[in-house]
Amino acid sequence: MDDLNPQQLAEFRQDLLELQRSLNEAVSLAREGARTVELDQPIGRLSRMDAIQNQQIAKAGLRNQQIRLRQVEAALIALNNGEYGLCKICELNIAYRRLKARPESPLCLECAEEMEQSRS
Numbered sequence: 001m002d003d004l005n006p007q008q009l010a011e012f013r014q015d016l017l018e019l020q021r022s023l024n025e026a027v028s029l030a031r032e033g034a035r036t037v038e039l040d041q042p043i044g045r046l047s048r049m050d051a052i053q054n055q056q057i058a059k060a061g062l063r064n065q066q067i068r069l070r071q072v073e074a075a076l077i078a079l080n081n082g083e084y085g086l087c088k089i090c091e092l093n094i095a096y097r098r099l100k101a102r103p104e105s106p107l108c109l110e111c112a113e114e115m116e117q118s119r120s
């Protein structure tokens, strides 16, 4: 794989800024969702269980989005340092197609798969 050309880098910067904006929005929405269960709210037992379940889903989603947001921010910093698109482990170029699908990817496909396997 060749290095990314300036046009591709500009493209990924756009993608990342876009992603950062929508993740920021999603995080603040999820925060709202995680906060909605007030214990003294006069709601029935079942709907309270629903609300708590929704709250847990919202919290899990919030965590994922916050992790992704941090990766987006790290990728933007790497872009400014001229290090964007390099795998954090093996330092080889990450495939263009992979970056196109997830521009915040910190790892190449091989290293990401290895991480998955060592985790499970």
Ligand SMILES: [Zn+2]
Pocket (backbone or CB within 6 Å): 087, 088, 089, 090, 091, 092, 107, 108, 109, 110, 111, 112
């Ligand atoms: Zn790698």
